Amino acid sequence: MKEILLNKSGKKIILLGNEAVCRGAIEAGVDFVSTYPGTPASEIGNTFWQIKEDFKKINPKFHFEFSTNEKVAMEAAAGAAISGFKSLVAMKNFGLNVASDFLCTLMYSGIEGSMVIFVADDPSCWSSAQSEQNTRFYSLMAHIPTLEPSEPQEFKDFTKFAFNLSAQFKIPVMIRSTTRASHQSGPVTLGEIPNSKFQIPKFVKDPKKFSTMPPRVLEMKKELFEKIEKIKKQFEKSNLNKIIYGNSREKLGILTSGVSFLYVMEALKKLNLKLPVLKLGFIYPLPERKILNFLKKLKSVLIVEELEPYLEREIAILAKKENLKIKIFGKGEKIEGGRIWKERKAILPQIGELKPEYVEIAISKILNKKPSFNYQLHLKKFEKLKIPARPPILCPGCPYWAVVNAIKKVVDLQKVIFGGEIGCYMLFSHKVINLQDYLYCMGSSTSIAHGISKTSKQKVITFIGDSSFFHAGIPALINTVFNQSNPLIIILENQTTAMTGHQPHPGVGDGRVVKVEEIVRACGIKNVKVIDQVKNPEEFEKGLKEFLEKDEASVIIARHICALLEKKKKT
Amino acid sequence: MKKDFNLIIVGVGGQGQITLLRILEEAALAENKDFKGSELHGLSQRGGSVEVHFRMGKNILSPLVSQGDADLILALEMQESLRSLYYASPKTQFLLNKLIIPIPGENIVPEDQIINSIKNFTKKIEIVEASKICKEKFQKEVLAGVYLLGYAQKRKLLPLRKESLEEGIKKVVPEKYLVENLEALKLSQS
Ligand SMILES: Cc1ncc(C[n+]2csc(CCOP(=O)(O)OP(=O)(O)O)c2C)c(N)n1
Ligand code: SF4
DSSP states (O other), X not given: OGGGGOOOTTOEEEEEHHHHHHHHHHHHTOOEEEEOOXXXXXXXHHHHHHHHHHHHHHOTTOEEEXXXXXXHHHHHHHHHHHTTOEXXXXXXXXXXXHHHHHHHHHHHHOOSSEEEEEEEEOTTOXXXXXXXXXXXXXXXXXTOOEEOOXXXXXXHHHHHHHHHHHHHHTOOEEEEEEHHHHTEEEEEEOOOOOOOOSOOOOOOOOTTTSOOOTTHHHXXXXXXXXXXXHHHHHHHHOTTSEEESTTOOOSEEEEEEHHHHHHHHXXXXXXXXXXXXXXXXXXXXXXXXXXXXXHHTOSEEEEEOSSSOSHHHHHHHHHHHTXXXXXXXXXXXXXXXXXXXXXOOSSBOSBSOOOHHHHHHHHHHHHTXXXXXXXXHHHHHHHHSOOOOOOOOOOTTOTHHHHHHHHHHHSOTTTSEEEEOSSGGGGGGSTTTOXXXXXXXXXXXXXXXXXXXXXXXXXXXXXXXXHHIIIIIHHHHHHHHHTTOOOEEEEEEOSSBTTTTOBOOTTSOSSSOOOHHHHHHXXXXXXXXXXXXXXXXXXXXXXXXXXXXXXXOEEEEEXXXXXXXXXXXXX | OOSOEEEEEEEETTSOHHHHHHHHHHXXXXXXXXXXXXXOOSTTOTTSEEEEEEEEESSOOOSSOOTTOOSEEEESSTTHHHHGGGGOOTTOEEEEESOOOOOTTSOOOOHHHHHHHXXXXXXXXXXXXXXXXXXXXXXXXXXXHHHHHHHHHHTTOSOSXXXXXXXXXXXXXXXXXXXXXXXXXXXXXX
């Protein structure tokens, strides 16, 4: 692990995409890193958490924190950046939804030092239960310059570049990744870690700078647009946008970015083709001149990107504006995708991640060429197999089993509705448990229960983990008191953020600990019990029975440490 | 090495696939080869299926092995080998750890049925009693992965030197478990 702090320029080490982001930030001299865990972005926080003390020896100004949620994390990082420091904030796609209110505003003011925002999407929902969100559309909405690296080396280099760009234009810069890009490992050649300067920047008061109060806000918007125009000019010349096989005379070209680029190159290798490829390092603002010059030599272009067409839309608009006669291939007309993309009728799917063979098939289709392997036949054979699914399930010895068992014993499972949310307890959906009637996003179980209970009058038991409670559960809880409803809320206090790899949260911090029961009581909840469900199962059952009868909201805090964390602590 | 080498390791969360991947990568780095690994974190763990990809060669592009393109598949659990058939074709060699981990709420797929299914894709199948051997010798089934790696190397199915694997283990495995891992490697070579 400490290898990531080696100050040996030119040495090759193995890094995951996400770890390479950390190294890039270290080489850029980052001062402040904040995050809320979320896979596929979790390794950013985990890495800095592990190395923070060692890194402080190199940069005494350095601060790392797991913030309570992504909005808080981004605001904190912005606080550092508007005071002239270099900050990095990392989150998974859904985290950006939480932080988006702030992001859209922050872009107007810009920052003083530099600020990089790392966001990872999750095509195929490998580690997401909620949606297959495509974060690229935030780049357009918030007007945030956005980079997309393809492989670990680029993750490092792009991050360093992003810090410089951010400092140059006093604007936050986003790096957008995806699961396969972030969780790909490979050799990375290290650069130098700078000697941190002792000079400490300060927040400088300036009424025009950081207060978006109208009428200033619209001037700020104009300034933001002007910055974006300048950045676009710079992007036109940047070598982070690469053309491969530029001298090719082929009339079909490929435009791509991120991990999709790697699939494109793999497909071309397999097909033994040298089609011209434009790999975009920047996906916002787009280097339009560069793209047009590339397109002008072509009769048709295949746009290879994951999820909903972002580049394809932008390129279609651009081609139309310039009156360019070019056929654009990309996403199929039918909404097909991933594991349900059986027939492979569409060119490329909008649902599910891409795979190298999908790109090969798409190119073959356009060129009427045979792919290097009979994928279709092989797939048919594969799909005939009966393979039992092995979904994840609670660990043996997980304290949540005791909650499940008690509920199954004393609750009318037909009558009561079970509101789930995001954490290990979303595995209550497993068919051997089957205690989850809805599941949306962090903090939602109780607010939804409120709506059900106010209207249909059905009883709802909701589950929320301790980390999720601090993240987004508190306003929902207050709402049940303020607007009077009666769900039974079970806070699963396993003393960690387990699902994402056991990060700490305010209830278990090294410093002052925030007690869940104190918050619950302060929110106005009268019926509160704290029970160790593993040690005292009968008491837990009794508590359930008692609180199910209440006609106001009640809370049971099921307090028992996560079994895996306990094991980790011991070894 | 003329061609890229494509390896898939499948198994169940907790069997140490990611550690095996790191060992392979360190070994490849030691031999100055280009490589890429692909792994998944989060939901795919917690006792669910876990699949890692390792590609090695001169200039490795995609981190994912393509459909039907695996040279070697190591299955740390037999039922999981079925899922990996997506990557199998007649050129693929299978090394199967003789171990079945039941899936809660599902019937076990019997061994002969698994082998018959694999035979539809490739004839190159070998079953290795890695878990059993490691349990007997070290009272530790989790060493089966390293044993299988070593076994593949010995059978010349893995184009990396034994010394490089050793070096990989030394770099990746925590001090506390180092000796037993090195011994499992040694045992696989005997
Ligand atoms: C907005 C948002 N941020 C992050 C995540 C990633 N995530 C999934 S589960 C989880 C936290 C779970 O912690 P906790 O609520 O304590 O439950 P546990 O896993 O410990 O049971 C997180 C952060 C997410 N789904 N949404
Ligand atoms: S990681 Fe902890 S909380 Fe999650 S299932 Fe395992 S024991 Fe339970």
